[in-house]
Amino acid sequence: MRGAATRFAGNPPYWNGPQLSGNWDVIRYYTAEHIRFTLIALALGVLFAFPIAYLSHRRPVLYPPILAMTNVVYAIPSLALFALLGPFLGYTNDKPIIVAMALYTLVILVRNIVEGLRAVPRNVTDAATGLGYGRLRQFAGVELPLAIPTIIAGMRLAAVSTISLITVGGAIGKGALGRMFADGIDRGIDVELTSGVIAVVLLALVADALLLTAGWLLTPWTRARTA
Amino acid sequence: MDPGAHRMSVLVEGVQWLFDSGNWWGNRGIVARVVEHLEYSGAALGVAFVIAFPIGLIIGHTGKGRFVASSTANVLRAVPTYGVVSLLFIWRPLTLWPLLLALAILALPPIMLNTAAGIANVDPQTRDAAEGVGLTGFQVLTKVEAPCALPLILAGMRSAANQVIATATVLGVKGQGGLGVFIFSGYGTQRYYIVYGASIAIIAIVLLVEAAFAVLQRRLVSPGLRVARIGKQLRSRKSITLVGNSAR
Numbered sequence: 062m063r064g065a066a067t068r069f070a071g072n073p074p075y076w077n078g079p080q081l082s083g084n085w086d087v088i089r090y091y092t093a094e095h096i097r098f099t100l101i102a103l104a105l106g107v108l109f110a111f112p113i114a115y116l117s118h119r120r121p122v123l124y125p126p127i128l129a130m131t132n133v134v135y136a137i138p139s140l141a142l143f144a145l146l147g148p149f150l151g152y153t154n155d156k157p158i159i160v161a162m163a164l165y166t167l168v169i170l171v172r173n174i175v176e177g178l179r180a181v182p183r184n185v186t187d188a189a190t191g192l193g194y195g196r197l198r199q200f201a202g203v204e205l206p207l208a209i210p211t212i213i214a215g216m217r218l219a220a221v222s223t224i225s226l227i228t229v230g231g232a233i234g235k236g237a238l239g240r241m242f243a244d245g246i247d248r249g250i251d252v253e254l255t256s257g258v259i260a261v262v263l264l265a266l267v268a269d270a271l272l273l274t275a276g277w278l279l280t281p282w283t284r285a286r287t288a
Numbered sequence: 289m290d291p292g293a294h295r296m297s298v299l300v301e302g303v304q305w306l307f308d309s310g311n312w313w314g315n316r317g318i319v320a321r322v323v324e325h326l327e328y329s330g331a332a333l334g335v336a337f338v339i340a341f342p343i344g345l346i347i348g349h350t351g352k353g354r355f356v357a358s359s360t361a362n363v364l365r366a367v368p369t370y371g372v373v374s375l376l377f378i379w380r381p382l383t384l385w386p387l388l389l390a391l392a393i394l395a396l397p398p399i400m401l402n403t404a405a406g407i408a409n410v411d412p413q414t415r416d417a418a419e420g421v422g423l424t425g426f427q428v429l430t431k432v433e434a435p436c437a438l439p440l441i442l443a444g445m446r447s448a449a450n451q452v453i454a455t456a457t458v459l460g461v462k463g464q465g466g467l468g469v470f471i472f473s474g475y476g477t478q479r480y481y482i483v484y485g486a487s488i489a490i491i492a493i494v495l496l497v498e499a500a501f502a503v504l505q506r507r508l509v510s511p512g513l514r515v516a517r518i519g520k521q522l523r524s525r526k527s528i529t530l531v532g533n534s535a536r
Contacts, residue, residue, distance in 0.1 A: 132498065133491070133495070135450065136450060136454060136491050136494035136495055136498070137454070137487065137490075137491055138454040138455065138457040138468075138471075138487065138490055138491075139454075140457050140458075140468070140471050140472075140475075140483075140487075141457070141471065141483065141484075141486075141487030141490060141491070144471070144474075144475070144480060144483040144484060144487060145484070145487065147480060148298060148480075152475075152478075152480065217362070218365075221362060221365045221366050222365065224366065225365065225366055225367065225368045225369075226368075228368040228370050228371055229368075229370045229458070231370065232370065232461065232472065232475065233475055239368070239370065239371070242368070242370055242371045242374045242375075243374075245374065245375075245378070246374040246377060246378060246461070246462070249378055251375060251378045251379070254371060254374055254375050254378065255375060257371055258367070258368060258371040258372065258375065261366065261367075261368045261371065262363065262366045262367060262368075265362075265365070265366030266362070266363065266366055269362050269366070
């Protein structure tokens with residue numbers, strides 16, 4: 062397998078010694094990389110999820126086969142998905158990891174968007190039609206906002222699992238904070254490994270809190286009712 | 289060589305590897321690894337069920353602790369299994385039971401949250417009726433709420449199983465066991481056809497288990513609940529926000 066030297070080819074900072082002090086730049090470097098991977102993957106997933114969800118919502122016939130397909134994608138272990146994307150995107154670069162995460166995001170989001178749209182009460186959409194709302198305006202102005210809580214729930218799930226799963230890329234010499242796992246286990250530095258695990262969990266919780274706040278800000282009407 | 293042909297040939301070699309009976313037997317053969325994979329996954333699911341199911345029942349029945357439960361679930365979801373397994377390898381290289389805990393962590397959120405959501409979503413009128421005919425709180429839970437919540441509970445078990453089986457791949461990181469051993473060693477030696485072959489086996493197992501749960505659902509769920517209730521539960525917002533899982 063690739064050794065420490067090739068894993069850190071290029072110029073990422075290198076963990077020195079068995080202790081934490083003096084190694085914060087390693088954590089900073091991989092955290093930044095982790096955030097970058099996550100944002101790209103989520104953005105890609107969102108970009109493709111909305112049109113697919115819109116289509117499944119407008120043409121309900123298409124939803125079962127799309128759902129079945131997403132189930133199959135979801136059954137693929139991340140490491141296997143990296144390998145499956147390998148021949149197309151290369152085996153040892155960042156692309157298979159980002160694309161795999163985008164696919165998982167897509168799968169989670171399509172399901173949540175469609176279920177969210179379906180949960181919009183019929184009388185609400187009827188009222189919108191009665192007010193003369195066209196199809197697209199009704200989708201963007203009525204159905205989508207009402208589906209926000211479900212969509213945000215999907216986004217939170219997608220973000221947390223993406224942040225956690227990127228680390229599996231460590232097994233193929235990539236994967237941002239996951240590289241600290243791989244290097245930690247190869248060189249037996251448990252402090253590096255533990256720091257990586259803690260950084261991943263914290264990052265996931267911060268992302269989760271941000272999305273929760275975004276959902277709260279986007280749905281003022283849900284508070285007006287309960288207050 | 290045409291890169292397209294190369295792509296296909298690696299996939300074909302993977303399938304050939306999987307179906308080559310020369311690779312099946314022996315204590316490092318595919319069959320032994322499949323058995324290991326199922327043993328680890330099954331044990332992890334069992335542990336998770338024993339912990340998460342009662343907690344889910346209590347939260348759903350009393351309506352208390354919902355926020356704590358969903359926050360805890362989010363923390364658990366954030367824990368990277370690969371990191372935990374690596375850490376456990378450094379601390380205890382030769383023991384397997386801590387690895388089961390690492391896998392069980394994954395299965396806790398879907399089982400706990402779906403059980404709680406299923407119980408909480410039981411029609412209040414049904415619950416009132418059960419109390420009205422004189423059932424005690426415990427009887428209401430076991431005889432009315434739990435059966436009504438069964439579709440969601442099974443859905444939670446199903447997504448837990450899906451995740452655990454897919455993620456058990458990580459147990460191969462240092463050759464500990466399961467089909468992941470092939471995937472990690474295939475990557476290490478750049479024999480990607482082995483990675484494909486083992487991946488196909490894992491995906492097949494996940495899909496078979498999903499199918500088994502679909503059958504179980506049909507067998508166990510009361511016919512009275514099948515059409516109307518399931519549709520209603522899937523459509524109610526409370527359940528959707530809680531159903532779902534993070535992948536392997």
